[in-house]
Amino acid sequence: MKIAVLSGKGGTGKTTVSASLKSSIENCQYIDCDVEEPNGGIFLQPEISNVYPVMVKVPEIIKDKCTGCGECAKACQFNSMAVVKGNVLIFPELCHHCGACILACPEDAMIEVERQIGVVETNSDESFMHGKLNVGEPISIPIIAMLKDMVKDDGNVVIDCPPGSSCTVVESVEDCDFCILVTEPTPFGLHDLNIAVELVKKLGLSFGIVLNKASENSKIINEYCDDRNIDILMEIPFSRKIAEAYSKGILPIEADADLKKEFGEMFRKIEGKVLA
Amino acid sequence: MKICISSSGNSMESVMDPRFGRCEFFAIVDTETNETKIIDNAAAKSGGGAGIAAGQLLVDNDIEVLITGNVGPNANDVLKAAQIKIVRGKKVSLNDNVKMFQNKELEIIEETVPSHSGMK
Numbered sequence: 001m002k003i004a005v006l007s008g009k010g011g012t013g014k015t016t017v018s019a020s021l022k023s024s025i026e027n028c029q030y031i032d033c034d035v036e037e038p039n040g041g042i043f044l045q046p047e048i049s050n051v052y053p054v055m056v057k058v059p060e061i062i063k064d065k066c067t068g069c070g071e072c073a074k075a076c077q078f079n080s081m082a083v084v085k086g087n088v089l090i091f092p093e094l095c096h097h098c099g100a101c102i103l104a105c106p107e108d109a110m111i112e113v114e115r116q117i118g119v120v121e122t123n124s125d126e127s128f129m130h131g132k133l134n135v136g137e138p139i140s141i142p143i144i145a146m147l148k149d150m151v152k153d154d155g156n157v158v159i160d161c162p163p164g165s166s167c168t169v170v171e172s173v174e175d176c177d178f179c180i181l182v183t184e185p186t187p188f189g190l191h192d193l194n195i196a197v198e199l200v201k202k203l204g205l206s207f208g209i210v211l212n213k214a215s216e217n218s219k220i221i222n223e224y225c226d227d228r229n230i231d232i233l234m235e236i237p238f239s240r241k242i243a244e245a246y247s248k249g250i251l252p253i254e255a256d257a258d259l260k261k262e263f264g265e266m267f268r269k270i271e272g273k274v275l276a
Numbered sequence: 277m278k279i280c281i282s283s284s285g286n287s288m289e290s291v292m293d294p295r296f297g298r299c300e301f302f303a304i305v306d307t308e309t310n311e312t313k314i315i316d317n318a319a320a321k322s323g324g325g326a327g328i329a330a331g332q333l334l335v336d337n338d339i340e341v342l343i344t345g346n347v348g349p350n351a352n353d354v355l356k357a358a359q360i361k362i363v364r365g366k367k368v369s370l371n372d373n374v375k376m377f378q379n380k381e382l383e384i385i386e387e388t389v390p391s392h393s394g395m396k
Contacts, residue, residue, distance in 0.1 A: 091353075094328070
């Protein structure tokens with residue numbers, strides 16, 4: 001079973017929930033798709049033994065063949081090229097690797113060359129994997145796609161998604177059996193939760209909510225979920241003990257044995273929903 | 277000589293927009309014929325690379341001088357390759373900017389601002 005953990009708003013507890021869930025169930029693969037700032041490794045402490053470069057294909061001009069006609073720049077939907085005085089200027093970091101420029105070139109004057117944008121790192125049995133996007137690179141989808149290709153078909157998988165609700169999240173949740181939406185009882189948490197709910201609904205994915213930092217303010221989330229018949233799978237209390245443990249890189253389930261039991265129960269609840 | 281000015285509106289009395297790639301309009305002034313033309317900046321709505329596309333628009337219109345507030349690094353690469361002179365305009369009307377340029381009162385921009393500075 002593949003479970004994606006997303007939130008909309010950043011800092012609500014995606015990694016706390018996904019790393020805790022991974023640690024509460026047997027034979028579970030953990031994949032950190034938040035490749036701009038992967039932090040699951042801080043809590044799970046994997047021993048990285050494999051590093052795979054993530055390459056993308058970008059165009060290069062064969063100068064002798066290029067006539068400077070500009071068809072390549074016209075074909076590019078991402079403004080990654082300009083043609084000035086018969087010379088093609090390429091901005092590789094804006095390229096989305098679609099190959100349209102190569103198809104459009106009437107002179108066959110363009111070829112694809114490989115460029116590294118980051119890495120995928122795993123431990124020896126690939127029970128832990130994360131991606132790392134190079135600093136300054138704007139496009140992270142190819143790294144997430146490579147991580148998703150390495151998902152094991154048997155056993156359980158927890159996917160820690162990037163924040164937000166854009167294409168990186170769509171790529172991360174695709175093909176998952178269930179989505180956990182982590183939220184917090186604040187107006188921002190609710191606002192972005194609503195966007196995340198709309199997203200998973202549009203994608204036709206089953207989902208439930210984990211309410212993190214639950215407190216006397218939880219009403220705004222409870223009311224939202226009651227109105228829409230959305231299941232709150234679990235609540236993690238707003239607690240100093242959990243925050244202190246977190247600040248030392250310790251998961252709440254290690255600080256609180258009852259929580260570990262609750263994560264196990266939540267997993268069985270999700271299993272029941274998916275298999276039903 | 278053809279001068280281009282980044283503009284917030286579609287008349288020569290509009291105020292210059294200090295953003296290059298994401299301004300709404302470009303005014304093109306031909307100093308020999310005194311003809312003026314205002315065009316939409318189609319690049320403004322690009323997801324990314326607005327400065328590059330706007331630079332291409334200037335290249336395609338045979339512009340020699342750009343009056344604007346700031347340019348980003350990618351736009352600068354395109355404009356430099358096309359040998360388009362970039363000068364820093366003021367937040368006054370396009371007409372006044374053209375006059376100031378002709379009186380050599382505007383400075384040439386050498387440095388760029390970081391990417392995405394013109395995003396609203």
